[in-house]
Amino acid sequence: MNxxxxxxxxxxxxxxxxxSELGGTITHGVTTTQELQASESEGDKVEAPSNAHKSSEDEEMDxxxxxxxxxxxxxxxxxxS
Structure with a gap:
């Protein structure tokens, strides 16, 4: 195991x-697809954010x-890997 x-x-x-060489970062604690599916099946709705509230940073990311x-x-x- 070790x-x-x-x-x-x-x-x-x-x-x-x-x-880091490519200028990115790794975010720990990412929500998995299984967790999203579980929350959806429990009645929680997972919705994409509206484009109406995009900041300039969001636009840069896109x-x-x-x-x-x-x-x-x-x-x-x-x-x-």
């Missing part, structure tokens, strides 16, 4: 290093350049 955890921690560290950068980070992460 060997598997050490291997996982080493992979996570490599991913975090690569993400820009083609940002999407390209995110895609590059995901490709790099896949290469590390």
């Amino acid at each position: 060997e598997r955890m050490s291997d996982f921690e080493a992979r996570l560290e490599r991913i975090e290093i690569k993400m 820009s083609p350049a940002m999407r390209k950068r995110q895609h590059s980070m995901l490709r790099a992460m896949r290469g590390l």
Whole structure:
């Protein structure tokens, strides 16, 4: 078990290093798809935020350049695993 955890921690560290090189960050405590599905089945509605309240930061995150950068980070992460 400890060997598997050490291997996982080493992979996570490599991913975090690569993400920082690419200018990204890793957010801990991300909600999983299963958690979202469970909350939906319990009656909670998970809705996308309205575009009417977009800030300039939100618009920047939706820009083609940002999407390209995110895609590059995901490709790099896949290469590390």
